[in-house]
Structure formats: structure tokens, C-alpha cells
Amino acid sequence: MTDAVATSTRAVDFSSEAARRHVRQRYRAEARFRLYGIGAILFAATALVVLVGDIVIKSIPAFTISELTLEVEASAEAINPDGSTDPAVIARGDFVKPIREALLARFPGAADNRRQRQQLYGLLSSDAAVALRREIVADPALIGQKLTVPVLISDDADLFYKGYVTGTETDPGRGIASPSATTGDITILSSANDFSDELVAVKRALAAEARALRGERDRLRELAVGNTADLAAMTERLAATAAGAADRATLEGQVAKLTSDRDSLASTIAGYSARITDLEARYDSAGAVETLGADQPSLLVEINGGVVKATEVGNDRISGTVLIPLRSADAAAPGTWNALLLDRPEAARKVSDQEVAWLESLENEGLVSTGFNWLFFTNGDSREAELAGILGALVGTAYTMLVTLVICLPVGVAAAIYLEEFAPKNRWTEMIEVNINNLAAVPSIVFGLLGLAVFLNFFGLPRSSPLVGGLVLALLVLPTIIIAARAALKAVPPSIREGALGVGASQQQAVFHHVLPLAMPGVLTGTIIGMAHALGETAPLLLIGMIAFIVDVPHGVTEAATVLPVQIFLWSDLPEIGFQAKTSAAIIVLLCFLFLMNGLAITLRKRFERRW
Amino acid sequence: MDAMVKEQTIRSVPSEGFRPSKVVAKDVDVYYGDKHAIKSLSIDIPERSVTAFIGPSGCGKSTFLRCLNRMNDTIASARVTGRIAIEGQDIYDTSLDVVQLRARVGMVFQKPNPFPKSIFENVAYGPRIHGLATSKADLEAIVIASLKKAGLYEEVKDRLGDSGTGLSGGQQQRLCIARAIAVSPEVILMDEPCSALDPIATAKIEELIDELRENYTIVIVTHSMQQAARVSQKTAFFHLGILVEEGPTDLIFTNPKERRTQDYITGRFG
Numbered sequence: 108m109t110d111a112v113a114t115s116t117r118a119v120d121f122s123s124e125a126a127r128r129h130v131r132q133r134y135r136a137e138a139r140f141r142l143y144g145i146g147a148i149l150f151a152a153t154a155l156v157v158l159v160g161d162i163v164i165k166s167i168p169a170f171t172i173s174e175l176t177l178e179v180e181a182s183a184e185a186i187n188p189d190g191s192t193d194p195a196v197i198a199r200g201d202f203v204k205p206i207r208e209a210l211l212a213r214f215p216g217a218a219d220n221r222r223q224r225q226q227l228y229g230l231l232s233s234d235a236a237v238a239l240r241r242e243i244v245a246d247p248a249l250i251g252q253k254l255t256v257p258v259l260i261s262d263d264a265d266l267f268y269k270g271y272v273t274g275t276e277t278d279p280g281r282g283i284a285s286p287s288a289t290t291g292d293i294t295i296l297s298s299a300n301d302f303s304d305e306l307v308a309v310k311r312a313l314a315a316e317a318r319a320l321r322g323e324r325d326r327l328r329e330l331a332v333g334n335t336a337d338l339a340a341m342t343e344r345l346a347a348t349a350a351g352a353a354d355r356a357t358l359e360g361q362v363a364k365l366t367s368d369r370d371s372l373a374s375t376i377a378g379y380s381a382r383i384t385d386l387e388a389r390y391d392s393a394g395a396v397e398t399l400g401a402d403q404p405s406l407l408v409e410i411n412g413g414v415v416k417a418t419e420v421g422n423d424r425i426s427g428t429v430l431i432p433l434r435s436a437d438a439a440a441p442g443t444w445n446a447l448l449l450d451r452p453e454a455a456r457k458v459s460d461q462e463v464a465w466l467e468s469l470e471n472e473g474l475v476s477t478g479f480n481w482l483f484f485t486n487g488d489s490r491e492a493e494l495a496g497i498l499g500a501l502v503g504t505a506y507t508m509l510v511t512l513v514i515c516l517p518v519g520v521a522a523a524i525y526l527e528e529f530a531p532k533n534r535w536t537e538m539i540e541v542n543i544n545n546l547a548a549v550p551s552i553v554f555g556l557l558g559l560a561v562f563l564n565f566f567g568l569p570r571s572s573p574l575v576g577g578l579v580l581a582l583l584v585l586p587t588i589i590i591a592a593r594a595a596l597k598a599v600p601p602s603i604r605e606g607a608l609g610v611g612a613s614q615q616q617a618v619f620h621h622v623l624p625l626a627m628p629g630v631l632t633g634t635i636i637g638m639a640h641a642l643g644e645t646a647p648l649l650l651i652g653m654i655a656f657i658v659d660v661p662h663g664v665t666e667a668a669t670v671l672p673v674q675i676f677l678w679s680d681l682p683e684i685g686f687q688a689k690t691s692a693a694i695i696v697l698l699c700f701l702f703l704m705n706g707l708a709i710t711l712r713k714r715f716e717r718r719w
Numbered sequence: 720m721d722a723m724v725k726e727q728t729i730r731s732v733p734s735e736g737f738r739p740s741k742v743v744a745k746d747v748d749v750y751y752g753d754k755h756a757i758k759s760l761s762i763d764i765p766e767r768s769v770t771a772f773i774g775p776s777g778c779g780k781s782t783f784l785r786c787l788n789r790m791n792d793t794i795a796s797a798r799v800t801g802r803i804a805i806e807g808q809d810i811y812d813t814s815l816d817v818v819q820l821r822a823r824v825g826m827v828f829q830k831p832n833p834f835p836k837s838i839f840e841n842v843a844y845g846p847r848i849h850g851l852a853t854s855k856a857d858l859e860a861i862v863i864a865s866l867k868k869a870g871l872y873e874e875v876k877d878r879l880g881d882s883g884t885g886l887s888g889g890q891q892q893r894l895c896i897a898r899a900i901a902v903s904p905e906v907i908l909m910d911e912p913c914s915a916l917d918p919i920a921t922a923k924i925e926e927l928i929d930e931l932r933e934n935y936t937i938v939i940v941t942h943s944m945q946q947a948a949r950v951s952q953k954t955a956f957f958h959l960g961i962l963v964e965e966g967p968t969d970l971i972f973t974n975p976k977e978r979r980t981q982d983y984i985t986g987r988f989g
Contacts, residue, residue, distance in 0.1 A: 532795060602832040606895070608790065610845040611822030611902055620844070621834060 166691035168684075172480040172493065173268040175258040175469060179209040181243055183251050198244050202236035206258055214465055216290070216432045226462060232259035234494050257476075262492035262685040263457050267466055268475060271684055272458045273451035275467075278304060280444040282423075284410055289433040292426065295408055295415060299441075300422045305406050305448050309397050309420065310390050312404055312452075317386040324379040331372045338365040396421040401454040407464060409471070410444035411435055414464035430464040483692065487658050488674065492685030495678070497696055499660045503573055503653075503668030504642070504700065510577020510664055511584060511641050512634075518581075519588030519637075520623075520630055526589070527596045528618050547586035554583045555647030563651060571652035571667040579647050584637035591633020595626035627715035635708040642701055645672040671697045741766035741906060741936040742787060747801035749782055749791065749960075756782050758960045760801075764906075764953075769928060769937045771947035771968065774957035775988065780940045783957070784908050787938065788824040789817050805906065822849050825899035829911040831891035833883035833898070838875050841883040841894055842866060845902040861901055869897035870927050889920025896927065900935070907931065909939040913946065925950050944984060948972050956980045 120126060183190070186200035207228050217223040239256045243249055266272050282299030345358045389397065396419050399406060406417040408425060413433030417425040447467065453460055469475055486496025530536045558579035562568045568575050599622045607617035623630075653673050661668035669677075671693060678690040742764035749757035757779045764770050772780035782791070789810060791797040803810050810820055822845070834841050842862045845851075852858035862879075866872035871893040875886070883894055892912055899907055909928075913921040928937060928950050941947050947954050948968060955965035956977070964977045975981050982988055 602828065602830060603834065605790070605793075605828060606832040606834060606898075607844075608793065608821060609788070609826035609828070610848075610898060611818055611820075611825075612844075612848055613818045616848055620848075625835065 162691045162694050166688060166695050168266075168269050168271065169483060169688035169692035170480050171269070171477055172482060173260060173265050173475055173477045175260055176255060176474050176476060177206065177209045177213075177258050178253055178255050179205045179239060179258075180253050181205055181239065181250050182208075186243060186250055187247075192247070194244060194247070197247055197250075198240065200243075202240045202243070203231075206231065206236055206239060206256075214431060214468075216429075223461065226459070227465060230261055230264045230462060230465060232261050232493050233491055235259045259493065262683060264462070264466055265493050266684055267458050267463065268470070268477065272456050273449045273463075276448040276450070278446045278448070279442050280410075280439070280446060281441055283438050283441060284408070284444050285438045286410060286415070286433060286436050288429075289411075289413065289436050290429045292428050293415060294424060294426045295410065297423050301446060302406070302417075302420050302425055303422045305404075305417075305446060306397060306420055306422060308448060308450070309399065309403055309406075313386050313390045313397075316402070317383050317390065320379050320383050320386070324376055324383065327372055327376050327379070331369065331376065334365060334369050334372060338362070338369060341365055396424075402452050404451070405449040405453055405460050405463075407447040407449070407460060407467070408444065409447060409467065410439050411437065414468065416460045416464070430461050431468055483689070487660050488656065488669070488677075489658065492681075492683045492689070495686065495689055497671070497674065497689075497693055499657055500669050500671045500674035500693070501696065501700070502660050503576075503657075504670045506573035506661060506664050506668060507576040507580065507648075507670055508638065508642065508704070510573055511580040512638065514577065514581035515584045515588055515637065516634060519585050519633075520592050522585075523589045523592030523596060523630075524618060524623065527593050528614065528622070543586050543589050547590060550646075551583055551644050552646040552650065554579050555650030557582070558647060558651045569665050569667070571655055571657070571669075572665050573661065573668050574664040575651050576648050576653060576668075576670065577664070579651060580641040580644060583644065583647065584641045587637040587640065588630070588633050591636065592626070592630045595629025595633070596622060598629060599625045624715065628712045631708050631712040631715065635705055635712075638704060638708070639701055642697070642704065643672055645670075645676055648673055649676075671700065738765035738768055740764060741805065742938075743802075743804045743807075744783075744786075745802045745804075747783070747786065747799065747803060749779070749786060749800075750798040751794070752796040756960050757786075760960075760962045762955055762962055762965055764936060764938055766936045767932060767934065768953065769932050769939060769951040770953045770955065771951035772938065772940045772955050772957055773942070773944055773947050773983075774963075775983065776942070778957040779960040780957045781910050784910055784938060784940050787906070787908055788821050788826055790821075790826065792817060822902045823904050824906040824908060825902065825904035827892070827895050827899055827907065827909045827912050830915050831888060831895050833886070833891050833894050835882065835884050837880045838866075838883050838886075838894060839879040842897050842901045845898060849902055851902065865897040865901040868900055868931070869893045870923065870930075871897055887920070889916050889923060892916060892920070892924060893927065896924075896931075900931070904935065906936045906938065909937065911940055911942065914942070921946075944972070956983060958983070 182205055185204040186202060187197055188200075189196070191197065210227060210231070211218060211224065214227060217227045235258045237259065239254065239258075242254060242256060263272065278301070280297065280299075280301050282297040282301050284298075284301070285296045287294045287296075341358065341362050345355070345362055348355050348358060389395075397403075398419055399417055406420055406425065406427075407430070408415045408417065408427070411433040412431075413429060414431040415425070415427045415433075416430050417427040419426040449460070449463060458466075466475075482494065483496050484501075485498055486494055487499035489495040526536060526540065558575055562575045562578055563570055568578075603621050603625065604617050607621045608614075612620065648670055652667075653669050654677070655667065655669070656677070657667055657669045659666075675690055675693045675697065678686045678693060681687075740763040744763075745761045747757060747760045748755065760783060772784065774780050785791045786799055786803060787810075791799060799811060805820075805824070808815070834844065836844070839862055842865050843852075843858055846858060846861050852861055863872060863876075866875065871890060874890060875881075883891065886894060892915075896907075896912075913924050916924065925946065928939065931937060932952075939947075939950065941950075951968045953965065954968045954971045956963045956971065956975075956979075958979055964971065964975060964980045966976075971980065972984060975984060
């Protein structure tokens with residue numbers, strides 16, 4: 108007995124060096140694993156923060172909008188020339204004319220020149236009169252009176268106020284400024300070197316331009332070197348071939364082309380060199396007067412209630428054209444006049460200096476207010492960037508999701524219950540199960556093709572409607588819900604089913620009264636996954652026509668509509684900066700919609716959750 | 720082997736006065752796929768008394784019990800032949816509604832399985848789906864009566880809205896018994912009802928069974944011979960799918976006729 112004990116037990120020495128090393132290695136491995144885990148989470152979190160942050164920052168311009176507040180005379184000639192009392196006729200009146208007149212009254216200098224008048228009216232949005240119309244239609248007795256109404260401005264004007272058109276730098280005048288006249292081409296002298304900063308800025312711009320040109324010229328010189336080599340080689344080949352050879356003609360053509368390339372390169376390089384020399388000369392000469400063209404930053408002087416655009420600038424003087432007539436030619440005290448530098452040259456922006464002058468003037472008079480852009484949430488899509496809104500897409504998405512849910516949830520759950528509880532287990536049901544699993548993996552665009560062929564062409568359902576969109580998405584989501592529901596039903600312990608059957612419940616009663624409520628959390632999880640998938644689907648909806656430009660908000664599931672992902676896709680294609688910001692804002696709205704949908708489903712799931 | 724099978728028709732003298740048979744089984748065979756689980760079994764279950772099925776694990780006693788309320792129908796590969804009649808009516812007849820059968824023949828399972836609903840709902844579910852109550856007050860009366868009969872009412876009377884799964888094991892099993900008797904069955908089948916409970920809870924349930932047998936026919940499967948001896952009036956010994964011996968409990972335990980029964984009772988195998 109003692110022998111067995113002696114040989115069968117082996118003492119393990121946990122305090123030996125080897126054992127301790129093992130322990131240390133284990134600790135190190137665990138620490139490493141923890142580090143990997145934290146690293147993975149940090150990586151994912153950083154990616155998320157960067158992505159969401161980028162979208163949020165890009166979307167900020169879309170959430171604010173600037174409006175003018177003008178005092179408008181709601182003249183009867185424009186709005187209601189026939190003196191009718193029919194509200195429908197009044198609503199069709201010309202409400203834009205009184206607003207234009209109000210604007211023109213502010214800037215009478217534009218009255219004589221037709222082109223300038225058009226520029227001035229261009230500051231207004233095409234829907235500028237919407238507030239005025241609303242007020243008049245609500246109370247026609249207001250016709251003929253002076254009203255203060257908010258007026259929408261064009262998207263370029265709005266972008267100017269947000270600072271996206273050009274950066275503006277306002278320097279209050281340090282010296283006394285003396286204008287030479289009130290209109291036309293005038294000179295303004297300053298008692299201090301007020302314009303030196305602007306002059307420096309202009310010179311810096313010149314230097315930058317010279318630098319860019321130098322880079323271009325160097326690039327062209329490299330091309331010329333290559334061209335020379337090619338030309339030499341080609342000429343040699345030409346000389347080497349016989350006079351009557353077949354490829355002589357092509358070779359001669361190529362030589363001619365290379366020669367003409369060489370000449371044009373040479374002339375371009377020469378032109379660049381000349382301009383570079385000229386720019387550098389201007390840059391180097393100190394104290395001289397600089398000419399400001401359309402390719403240089405603009406300098407505007409606000410003085411005596413008017414605005415002057417400088418065409419020549421020196422340290423203490425400018426000469427230029429009057430954009431807004433001055434009140435008087437008196438000298439202006441220091442601090443009462445400003446020099447305004449616009450760093451983006453006029454040629455590079457969509458808002459001209461004249462328009463900037465008007466806009467600045469309106470802002471200085473306190474007529475411009477910036478507020479939250481509720482239009483984004485109350486308007487449908489539009490060609491004008493300032494008027495485009497998300498309401499149409501939002502309602503379209505809501506209708507489509509509703510149709511999808513109403514179809515796929517009952518059908519999916521019923522199919523899962525039948526397959527799991529009632530169907531006989533034979534080859535047919537196995538085949539169905541395999542096919543359902545495969546359907547879950549089919550690319551979504553195939554469902555779009557199916558929708559096009561069956562729902563639109565065969566059944567003739569209305570194109571681009573939430574009904575068809577919902578049907579297509581329901582088919583897409585159905586396999587997911589069936590698979591999740593079946594898994595949830597399988598997970599209910601058989602003891603519950605047996606308990607119900609033992610009390611005398613039928614199979615159907617046992618399933619619907621006992622098994623299904625316990626499987627609900629799993630079913631709802633599957634629904635969340637499926638619906639979130641459907642919410643972001645774009646490809647199948649494009650195929651059934653939801654790519655159309657829909658302006659109206661849909662009122663039913665059979666009207667043409669668009670959905671949020673498609674709206675994002677359409678807006679992202681448009682070049683205006685206003686639309687770029689709106690794309691990001693629409694993405695945020697889509698994410699919020701998703702969170703809301705998921706939040707609802709999670710609340711429902713928590714309510715159904717029971718412990719057994 | 721065949722001789723022993725033929726000897727199954729031994730009729731034992733009832734020790735408590737003659738009771739007519741409630742359930743009569745004749746030549747019942749049960750197959751699970753190819754496996755022959757119950758071989759040509761015939762037995763009578765007397766009414767309003769407790770019949771115990773004993774035997775080693777896997778001998779088919781639970782299988783046969785589940786045949787009596789057709790719970791084997793839920794198993795796809797199960798096949799039952801022969802005749803089982805309750806008060807003369809063949810329960811495997813195609814014209815018989817199996818749902819109503821299960822209301823007449825209730826079942827209590829080995830592991831307590833109350834529904835994850837309130838105590839009240841647990842007991843009220845059966846009467847509700849069978850339409851046994853005409854009004855809300857009626858339903859309440861049935862629930863309270865069932866809970867009283869199961870000996871649970873005093874303990875839960877002020878928390879009928881609490882979840883049934885929050886009770887202790889013994890209370891849960893009594894709840895399941897209350898649930899079973901709420902539909903006024905004629906037969907109650909119990910499949911090892913105390914095997915998951917502690918001795919005190921077991922004693923309470925055995926006491927309950929003794930009270931219930933005045934009104935219900937009870938068939939209990941147990942692997943505890945002491946329990947069978949305490950609780951039942953008739954005992955049947957199963958082995959490898961065959962009914963080896965059946966008779967009054969005291970006779971079976973003091974003077975069994977079959978060698979195998981003797982061996983099992985004395986603990987030689989099982």
C-alpha cells in the first residue's frame with residue numbers, strides 16, 4: 108500500500124524558479140491580451156469618432172440660414188390689380204415685385220442699369236416672397252400697407268454670410284479719409300498709411316501666383332525636354348526609311364505633330380516666363396501703387412454710407428469705382444470708415460464685388476438675421492440649394508418602412524412558426540430551409556430587378572411609390588426575419604410547450620399563448636436587424652424608379668416618393684456647396700431615424716423579455 | 720421469455736375493496752423509430768386510487784405513462800399500436816379529440832414547469848381555454864379551489880399576481896398540480912414528480928397525492944420504491960419495456976412472484 112502511494116504521487120513545487128517563470132509568462136500573456144483588446148476598441152472608437160465628426164462638421168452650414176428683414180409695401184397693383192376678393196386669385200398675385208421694389212429702394216444706384224438691377228434681384232431666392240404671400244393670403248386687408256416681412260436670400264448670398272464664399276477682413280480706418288467724389292471713379296486719400304496691410308496682402312498674392320506659375324513652367328520645361336528627345340528620334344527614323352515606304356506618311360505626320368507641340372510648348376513657356384518676370388517686378392517694387400484686377404484679392408472701402416471698389420491701391424491712397432454711392436464727399440473721421448479685404452479674387456467666386464457691397468451694406472444696417480434652418484425640415488427637394496429640404500425623403504422613407512414592416516413581420520413570423528412547429532420534417536421542408544438561408548445572401552440589387560420585372564412591369568403598380576419600394580424591401584428582409592424567428596422559437600425550452608399541451612392546449616394554442624411570447628425578444632432582434640438593413644438600401648430602390656427628382660411630399664403609399672438614402676445619393680452628386688452641406692445633414696437625419704427605429708424595437712423587446 | 724409475457728394476465732386480489740378499472744391497456748406496443756420501447760403491454764388502472772410504475776432507468780415506464788395522454792404524439796418517430804381505453808373509449812381512435820383527452824387526463828412533469836406568468840394565470844389558463852368558467856368570478860373561484868386542493872393557497876393567497884417561476888421548487892410543483900386539477904381531470908399522470916425536490920417538499924406532495932386519490936385516478940412513475948410503497952395501492956414493475964409483474968402494493972413488496980421483481984426490490988440491480 109505504501110509503495111503505491113510513494114510512486115503514484117508526484118509533488119509539484121509551486122515555488123521553484125520554473126514554476127514562477129510560468130506564472131510570470133501567464134501574467135504577461137494576459138496583460139498583452141488585455142492590451143490588444145483595448146487597442147481594438149480604441150481603433151474602432153477612433154474610426155467612429157472621426158467618421159461621425161467629419162459628417163457633423165460638414166453638415167453645420169445646412170442647419171442655419173440667413174434671412175433679410177425688409178419693409179415692403181404690399182402694393183395693390185402688383186398683388187391684386189383687378190381688385191378681386193377671391194382668395195385663390197389673390198394667392199396668384201405677383202408678390203415678388205413689391206419685394207424687389209423694396210430692395211431697389213434701398214439701393215437706388217442700381218436703378219439705371221438693367222444689368223445691375225438683375226444682379227440685385229439675383230440676391231433674392233426664387234421663393235423670396237413666401238412669407239409675404241402667406242401674410243397677405245391670411246389677411247387680404249393688409250394689401251396696400253407697409254409690412255415688415257422676412258425675405259429668403261439666394262444660396263450664394265447665404266453662403267457669403269456663412270463665410271464660405273470668401274474670407275473677409277475688416278480694418279477700421281486709422282486716419283482721416285477724404286473721398287474725392289460721391290459717384291463714379293474716385294480717389295480716397297488717407298492721412299495714415301491705412302492701406303499698407305492690403306497692399307502687403309496683394310503683394311503676397313502676387314508672390315503666390317508667381318510661385319504657382321513657376322511650378323507650371325518647370326513642369327512644361329520637363330515636357331519640352333522629353334518632346335525634344337522624341338522629335339530627334341522620330342526625325343532620325345524618318346531619315347532612315349526609304350522614300351516610297353508605307354510608313355513614311357505616318358512618320359512624317361508624327362514629326363509634324365511633335366514639331367508643332369514643341370513650338371506651342373516653347374511659346375507657352377515664354378509667356379509664363381514673361382508673366383513671372385512681371386509679377387516679380389511688381390512684387391519687388393516697394394511703395395508703388397498696385398493695380399487690382401479680377402485675379403487679385405478685392406479691396407472695398409466702406410465710407411460715408413457708400414462702398415468703393417479699389418482698382419489701384421497705394422500705402423495711403425486708393426482709386427476705384429463707386430459701388431454704392433456715398434452720402435457726401437466730406438472727410439470721414441478715424442473709426443467711421445472701414446477697409447474690407449476679400450481674400451478670394453473676384454474671378455474665383457460666384458458673388459461679385461458689387462453683390463458683396465450690397466450684402467455687407469444690408470448686414471451693417473442690421474437687416475440680416477441668421478437662424479435655425481427649419482426649411483430643411485419643412486420643404487421637399489428643390490433645384491435651389493437654399494430651398495432644398497428633407498421632408499419629402501423623410502415621409503417617403505417612413506411610408507416605405509411602414510409597408511415593409513407590415514408585410515415582412517407577420518409573414519416572416521408566421522412562416523417561421525409554421526416551419527418550426529407545424530411542418531412535417533421531410534425533404535421538402537429541408538429544401539425550403541436551405542433556400543431561405545440562401546435568399547438571405549442574395550445581393551440586394553437582384554431584388555430591385557425582381558421588383559422591376561414583377562411589380563412594375565407585370566402587375567403594373569405605380570412606379571417609384573413606397574408601396575413597390577416596401578414590397579421589394581420586404582422580400583429583402585424576409586429571410587433575415589424568418590431565420591431569426593426560427594432560432595428564437597427553437598430556443599424556447601420544450602418544457603413550456605409540454606406544460607401547455609399537458610393542460611389540454613392545442614398545438615396552436617400552445618404556440619401562440621406560450622412559445623411565441625417567450626420567443627418575442629429574439630424575433631424583435633431579428634426585426635431590428637432586418638429593418639436597419641432595409642433603411643439604408645439604395646440599389647434596389649434605384650431600379651424601381653426612386654431616383655426621380657421628386658419635389659412634392661407624398662401623401663400616400665401609391666404616390667411617387669423618394670427615400671433618404673437615394674436623396675443623399677442625388678444631392679452628393681450636385682456641385683453647389685449648399686448641397687454638399689445638405690448631403691451631410693441628410694446623413695445625420697438618416698442616422699437619427701435609424702436610432703429612433705432601433706430604440707422603439709429595443710423598448711418593445713425589453714417589455715417582452717421574461718425570465719423562465 | 721414468452722412464458723413470462725403470457726403470465727402478465729395475473730390478476731391480483733385487490734386489498735382495499737374492488738375498484739372498477741378506469742384505464743384499460745391491451746397489447747400496447749410502442750416504437751421509437753426502429754427501437755421497440757414497450758413490448759405487448761396490458762394493464763388495468765383502477766379508478767380513484769394510486770397506481771405506481773416502478774423499474775430501473777430506461778425500462779419504459781415514462782414512455783407508457785405518456786401514452787395514456789397521447790403526449791408521445793409530439794415525438795415524430797413514435798408509433799403506438801394496441802388499445803388503450805379510458806372508461807371503454809379507445810383513446811387512439813381517430814374520432815377522438817386529443818386536446819379534450821388531455822383535459823381529462825392531466826399530467827405533472829418531473830421538473831416543475833410553471834408558465835412564466837403569474838400564479839393566477841398559471842392555474843386559470845386551462846379553465847379559460849376549455850371554457851370552464853362562465854364569468855370572471857367563476858374563474859377566480861376555480862383557481863382558488865384548485866390552489867386549495869393542491870395545498871398551496873395559504874402560502875400564496877396574497878401574492879397571486881407574482882410570477883409562478885419565483886416560487887420554491889416544492890411550491891412550483893404544487894402549482895403544477897393545481898394547474899392540472901383546475902381543468903377537473905379524471906386521471907392525473909405524474910412522471911417522477913418528487914425527484915427534483917427536497918425530502919420535506921416530497922413529503923408534502925405525497926400527502927397531497929393521498930388526499931387527491933379520493934377524487935382522481937392517479938398514476939405515478941417513481942424510481943423510489945419507498946415512495947411507491949408509501950403512496951400507492953397498486954404497483955406495476957417494468958423491465959426492458961415489459962410489464963414483469965403487477966399487483967397490490969403490499970403484496971408486490973412483501974411477496975413478489977417474479978424473480979426479477981424480487982431482485983429489483985432487494986436492490987440487486989436498478
